[in-house]
Amino acid sequence: MAIAQLPTQVSPPEFALSSALPHQIGGAEVWAFPVLPGEDGPLLGPGADEASEALGTDLLAALEAARATGRTGEVTTVPVSAPDDDVSLVLLVGVGDASTTDFRRAGAALARATKDRVSVVTSLAAIAPEEGLGAFVVGAMLGSFAFHWRSTGPKEQPVGRVVLADISDDGADDELARALALGGAGWRSRTLATVPSNLKTPAWLADQAVEVGEAAGLDVTVWDEARLVAEGFGGLLAVGSASVHEPRLIRMDYTPRGAGKGAGKNVPTVVLVGKGITFDTGGLDIKPSEGMLTMKRDMSGGAAVIATMAALRDVDCPVRVIGLVPAAENAVSGSAMRPGDVITHVGGRTSEVNNTDAEGRLVLADAMAYAVAELKPSVILDIATLTGAMKVSLGQWTGGYFANDEALAGHVETAAAASGERVWRMPLVTDYEDKVTSKIADGDNAAGGAGAITAALFLQHFAGDVPWAHVDFASAAESPTDRHEWTAGPSGWGPRLLLSWLGSDDPLEGIA
Template sequence: MKFEAITTLAKRPKGDLVIVPFYQGKERGEAAVSVPHLKEAYDPILKAGDFKGKAGSTMLAYLTGKKEKRLLLLGLGEEKECTIEALRRAYAAAMKRAKGKAWPHLNVILPKSSKLSVDEITRGVAEGIALTSYVFEEHKSKDNQELYHVKNVAFVGAKDPKILEKVLSINEGVTLARNLINRNALDVTPQALGMEAMKIAKTHPSVKVKVLGKKELEKEKMGLLLAVGCGSRVDPALIVMEYWGDPKSDELTMIVGKGITYDTGGLNLKPTGSIEDMRSDMAAGAATIGLIQAAAAIKLKANIVALVAATENPIGRAAYKPGDVYRSHAGITVEITNTDAEGRLVLADALSYGQKHFSPTRIIDFATLTGAIVIALGEERAGLYSNNEKLVKAFEKAGDLSGEKVWRMPLDPEYKELMKSDIADIRNAGKKRMAGSITAAIFLQEFVKKGMPWVHLDIAGMGFIDAPMRYHQTQATGVGLRLLIDFLENV
């Protein structure tokens, strides 16, 4: 799909559909931008009271002019509620009307807003269209695939084509993440993730990649990552990606993504209803790889070391066992009280490795970590845990900008009591079935050096969905990638 910035309505190319925005009025929709050449087509609809401009509402009209064959009225809601996220959602609704139709060329008219700049409007509209354009059809026969796809989108009123280029580059990273998550776990092994990272390094000289296999992990004494993967037919791996976009800066952000390529729950086996989508347990790892691709493509001014701790969590005779104790890379011993609390184990070893071999100035880890956060926050927000107020505020701002919102959760020291072990330094799961997401964060905090600014994001409710939602299709969302881009640009 190609994006093009068009300064005026008269200069727009021929298209199959023109999308015209309207704000919600008391009696009828009110044009969000002056389009006199098209008014005669939509004015009768407004006068009849058939279209009021409610957010996300659409109505199709047919044209007899030379530029387009169709006009789509698009409701933006009340002007006072116009935000980047509101535009994302509204234009996602418009894109859904165009998907699968023989309308390859779209003309999208940008609204005017007293609350947002032209560049902010351009971003919101373009992201809504780009994200909604995603389809995953690798497993469908040709007869069941969509015949038509949008190929070209002209944004009428956009001033800076670089914004459109940036949106597309970031969306390519999101698409990579979505594809990796949606593919069969049989194919997306730890080694396959490593190969994807290697491809990025070959394309972008600013990226360096190293993949640690089983022998290297044993040499590093990464006992927790090795334990989780010991029963698998494929070896675990630690994927280390470096991106140096601001070499003059001393700032280095370390990002750690959970990469459980399939999570059976281990010997504490997940039940039917909870296991079917567990190829998605590497959603954060996939988003981490996509993030580095996007950062390199947009030449993000930041230095990043990204680690993906990748393994299956299998069942079998060789699988790690509840009741056993394993020594972590950091030297902390861990009693395994639940093999389905494996994500924190692989993250812990990756956190320790990264702090040993690099000198990060801040650390962010994220994961589809706990069902508890899904109960608490649903699919709308990620749980955020941090020891640093500046980072919390930066992530809250990034969440508002990206639409991938966060909600701060507590790290009170009293919760540590739930993680005490009689036979090891710490348990991997709490003593009671309460505060599950909090105790997971408490566990991870033990592997972060004192004084190190740190954020943990639990994206379990957002990384994979079972029904279309806003600009996300069913299944993988790629959540976390755009949030981190906005964070890194503004921190």
């Protein structure tokens, strides 16, 4: 059988800073200016008056003629003719209340409006609040995302270069660098989640982790099936048993600067665990056909971990981080795990399999048990597209999370607010514990009822006494349409939240 070959993909825009106004910067094809709502009509931001004079075009009149309001992401297009310059288009972009979220969304709107353009110079970020410049850049990056597998190449290209004009803040370079790390991680995660599963096998995903890990200075180890058997990864082996593509466990190790061998022995360790189901048929409890259409992205938790690990050094993460991605294809064949099977996880805990479509918790359980037994973590966070129940609970755009430690829960909330990847805390209801208890094994993987909660309770047993958070973002893993920084398709959700947390000054502050 021929091996699928992924075509060359588009790249995000390049970004640069300048203290000059747009009309003072030569070579740009597009100029873009911010628009703010005002009591007597919308107001134009820095450089717009000078641009109007240079172009001989009344930009404020054009704004009024279009009945623009300045609401976030609203784009007014003004074609221009400038004999002495390359500019052919002016964009007037609404920033609403001018919050960091507004600037993230304005960046995405600008990116969509400048597809197939060579360059844009914009003063939007010049009026951004603290951290608003970075939010603008992240929005512009992710709003530019595209994926293709066409014989003729991509339908459109992101704008090639974005110059942020009228920026003189001494800290802008650092803010830009951090934004590029966060946006780049989101781009990588989205790409991995979008790759079709005729290419994206567990082995392929492991190869990607090795490649990006080496580039980021990480130590990467991959367990093949023989090693998984030898070390007792019963959940991962059972889930992957029906596929011709053998399962893998991916381990990625990050060590902060100054904490190498013989130094920094007291630096704590965070373990990230990401679900890596490269395709999910549901197994013998098979999904309906429409339920499989998006299942190439059932490894989105694993993609989030891989992308996060690759960017930790860029955000100067101060703690050790180990990323674990248990990767398998949940297929259907004569060797598939069956309803009623009992499997033994790393460490000896057993699970009765009463639904083969509740496979994600089985592979996460193995990785979490391995982490507790072998890695001495100060914190474990697992992230997964785990339950349809979470989407029922929270809808399309918000992930759910559970935590057994209040300080850790606070870190997740803070990171979500900063990153734009929203979450809502869900309860670990102890009254439901009897639902995850099997009559013949230690646990039941298909408790039903409050499905997102019982899945979390199932996993909690594998965290032991370690402070632990469980992020279930099945609710946010797929965007049905282009919306702000999200493009239609797999969302690549997660890395921005994780990097905002792990790139903070003290990611473990207050954690027991």
